[in-house]
Amino acid sequence: MLLGLPAQAGELPTTTLDRVQVQAAKVHAVDDFDLPASSTTLGVDADGNGRGAQLSEVLGAVPGLLARDRQNYAQDTQLSLRGFGARSTFGVRGVRLLVDGVPATMPDGQGQLSHFNVFGAERVEVLRGPFSALYGNSSGGVLQLWSADGEQGDPWRLRSSYGSNNSSSTGVQLKGLTGAMHYNVAANHFRTDGWRAHSAARRESVNARLGFELAPGQRLELLFNGFDAPHAQDPLGLSREQVRTNPRQATAVATQYNTRKSVRQNQAGAVYSAERGAQTWRLMGYAGQRAVEQFLAIPPGPQNSPLHSGGVIDLDSDYGGLDARWALHGQLAGKPLELVIGANADRQQQHRTGYENFVGSTLGIKGRLRRDQQDRVQNIDQFAQAWWQFSPRWSALLGARHSQVQFRSRDHYITAGNPDDSGSRDYSATTPVAGLVFRASDDLRFYASAGRGFETPTFNELGYRADGAAGLALDLAAGRTRNYEIGSKWRAQSGARLELALFRADSDDELAVATNSGGRSSYRNIGATRRQGAELSWQQPIGADQQLQLAYTWLQAEVRQAYLTCTGLPSPCNQPANEVAAGTRLPGVPRQQLFARWQWQPGAWQWAAEVVAASDIGVNDLGTANAPGYGLVNLEMARQWTTLRGPLRAFARVDNLLDQRYIGSVIVNDGNQRYYEPGPDRSFTVGLQWQWAR
Template sequence: MAGWVMALPAAAQAGPAPAVLDTVQVQAARVRAVDDFDLPASMTVIDVDEAGNGRGALVSEAMNGVPGLLARERQNLAQDTQLSIRGFGARSTFGVRGVRLLADGVPASMPDGQGQLSHFNLLGAERIDVLRGPFSALYGNSSGGVVQLWSGDGQPGDPWRLRATWGSDASSSLGLQLRGQVAAMHYNVAASHYRTDGWREHGAARRESLNARLGFDLAPGQRLDLLFNVLDAPHAQDPLGLTREQVRADPRQATAVAAQYGTRKSVRQAQAGVVYTLDRERRTWRLMAYAGQRTVEQFLAIPPAAQASPLHAGGVIDLEGGYGGVDARWAWHGELAGKPLELVLGANADRQRQHRSGYENFVGDALGVKGRLRRDQRDRVGNADQFAQAWWRFAPRWSLLAGARHSRVRFESDDHYVTANNPDDSGRRDYAATTPVAGLVFRAGDDLRLYASAGRGFETPTLNELGYRADGGAGLALDLSPAASRNHELGAKWRTRAGARLDLALFRADTDDELAVASNRGGRSSYRNIGATRRQGVELGWLQPVGETGQLQLAWTWLQATVREGYLTCTGLPAPCTEPRNPVAAGTALPGVPRQQLFARWHWQPGPWQPAIETVAAAATSASDLGDARAPGYGLLNLEAARQWPTARGPLRLFARVDNLLDRHYIGSVIVNDGNRRYYEPGPERGWTLGLQWQWTR
């Protein structure tokens, strides 16, 4: 989490017209004197409008129009959304790493940097904040960017909402939101159910989610918020990736071993948090605490022969454990040398405890069932951070935002599966870093701001990346170093009273000790530090009213992500690879990162109807470190329409959406460095969604 707050106008977003936002709290005590237009950072505020025309079940639906952000739905709910910001996090083959995730201020990223989006509940959400660039580093470990979801605050007279959708591939969703205020209690409770047979074979899944935010006005300037979230996603089938030949033959097929081993994943999570805020004339105190429990069971397609080694951890992953943390911060508003000053100081600590078990995925000749125990260890990760941030308008046309964060992360593992042929794998490793950031803003005119910012960031290995040594020996990969980055950004922001907005940013991030795959064998990957990489590019976001009823949105990203120092890798043939032998030349593109992305949307309301047309395009994407496999670029066209009727109790709304209207064949996402060269996850053909929503007042 970060020791600073800010808000910026939405440069572009998927969905209806954005609300005009004042200064909004991103994280920490509110910086009351700072207008959102006067901060040296790139951020998009996505208004999660109640009039959205999608399924409303997956958070990626709301993030198509954010410059610099890549959110790819994999047509595979056993694996989370592929999420990267300016190329950070693109190498992740499961979950989200390299990008910091939070929901209502509660971390959705664990202390080791691994995060999940699956419990983000769109039905109860009011907005999503996406932060890019140097100031992301103020959120600590693995903050190449930040994504935060905020639930709405119930107010008197808020309507309740019932929403249902039906669509292609037997997909359906049902959601209920109760929102309002009773006496001193503000409430927002959202429950949703989603299920699908999947566009690909062996892709069925369902997901139930409950999110609740209860706010209590204790006294003038005092507020208590209680936060609850529950997720249940049982037996989500995993169709696995496909080779290029399999995609050509039938893009809807699942890999044969997916059905043979019954590849699937079950996730259950429950968490609660409490936030106390005390706001006085010049000072604000904020205290947050949270705790949760998460279980994961995943069946992999690892053949019994690969598990013959006494060091193998098996083909079934079983994780169970708790997590929690506290965050305290203080903000002060005053003057320095007669000029406005904002100061924020704070500290936080987070803990993650995990019981990791591994089992064989066979019993005798029966495959896809839990067999003998092959791994039993207790992992602990914790961090303790301190941070400070100051904003100072030291001249009428100039302002400075600066801050620093010190982070210390400790990994500990106790091995309880020790045999004559499997020695003790216990170990411990500490990481620490200080990440300073600073930015200047020049007020070039009433409608124009120019800014420059710079900072440092760092990213530790995750528990999964520390799990295996590259040399195949027992124990953790304690020789891995954290990746360290240097980030720079130049930007301009322009907006008019008529509602037009333009955001332009040029950025560069140089990273040392980047983490990459060292070896793939026996169904497991090990990692090592490879040296220097660079991510640089341009982002453009434009929002333009068209007449009195229309709006045009545009988001474009050009990103060059390359290796700066050559190295040897295990990616490629022969497989399995036991030691790096394939050279990766300097200048090779980093995998998982398209060179260009484009999103454009025209939305208008010529009466009771609300039609919209949008296009989404991406350039070719490399799938391996060697650059010898890649998914071709694509462009898709989507259509929407909605009609609303008034009723005695509230509006009734019917909506429809057609995705991939031209029925294009394309690769929706890639599995970076897959050891079997099954890199490709095809995107769906033409699909439709039909929905109904009723809002009623009481």
């Protein structure tokens, strides 16, 4: 984007460019509109009318993306892109996550959204399709959260809201410029009793971004993030009958074992960038610690096996990494050329312990040690990317990445009945991508792209063998994906924008659940799968004070090659006997999604209405059960007053206005067939926000 500054008498007009961000699939001085990729940028409105507690609140307008609030703060938001990651029952899989350029996805591909501080954010960028392969170990896409850069005159902000289920959120943001330091510090406190029984939670988060102009063309950014969520209660999933009788209940064993999860994470990073003529350098380093303790509802019986690792998971992780990139902004054969070359290395060292979740006849407390191992995973990647406008109407974007991921595990819990489970496994892949853009007119583009991706198992998926024997599942292969996309982009001077993408992703050796029993899931590689569909996004101003926004996705995700799987008892299952037929839908993926929003801002008032809809989804690999589709209506209103020190704003939001019963999310392949996590009935949020100038 270009910002033209008024010319003074006798002076030439000047132009200020946005700050350079050298990233994979992002090209200096080239608009996303001219790239052969599906990329959506959402502004995180400081005048939003929701709770601001979870990232899922701002992601509805991204086609191809499914972000489901589970009404369970002991589990992360369910996030999938074009069907990748939908099977994950913990964390985020198949989607690369970053915060201010710092990875929130570990080298094994496991990511977390919990520490994303929405209150201090400026925008969210979502990249879908082949070019996400340039970010490494993921197949579905990339999601990045960016904090605002403090500038002179930025107001400070205080925001507080209260809503249904005794939910409250209070945030403070300090943003501005003092001396040579740009600063943005945002802290937020959230608590709720939960819509379902046994689902109370509390969260504190703080995020800080400090920028220093060291010299002309040189900048240093310091990034800090802290997150604490102690004892978030887990109500677990419900059966279909339980949902019918009382969707707000918790499963009986949830209270019996007091299922809960505590998470604490702190991390810091630094980014140095320098521009020297046509060259740009960027160096990023980060390090952090994350501690997780989770109490599961596993009965003492299964834990009698000497190979069982207990009903309490205790993880302590240290992680960090480096990323170095060089960019050249020049010409090739007299035509504009942008070249990026870089490398990065990331490492996670995790101390994984397991304990019994009982002592004597008392349940839900930490008992004897049953697992003690040191896990390490690291990656070393190299990548290159080139954008070349080889004619006035044509441009090309080419790239490749080589990744090597190493897993190492050392077992320190060795008994007569539990042998040494130590082991290691290495994975490597080269993922090329290419795309072409045709400039039909100033406001219309057509493009095509293709590429390959790969996805390794995570340490959680390597943790248990399907046959129940000791040791890691080191026979698991990495999934490989071939991605194809064609699309068009149109925009008008009025601000209207229309984008359409048709895509296909064919995968081999995809990971699926092999057995799920006794509180433990094991995995296996299955045959070919396919995800194909269409995405449509449309933004349309209506007059000077109204806006219409639409995002629609049609997605066919299915098994292409039949395979056998295990269901129910006995466990472990050494001989899978249940066939998943070719053509069976992949679980967790709706065929259709729709988001529509109309907003009207007459003067100091703001009004908005939303429609959110999704078709039914399967809940298990066999395709024998599903969750019905739903359509919800949400309303917002706000009023702003001008005060001597800054604007004061009151807002209100009603979710599920028509009080529909629906399934908000599902637990894919739950061993107890408690697949369903109901969504809340009609709920409200009201709040105040004050921004004051200093």
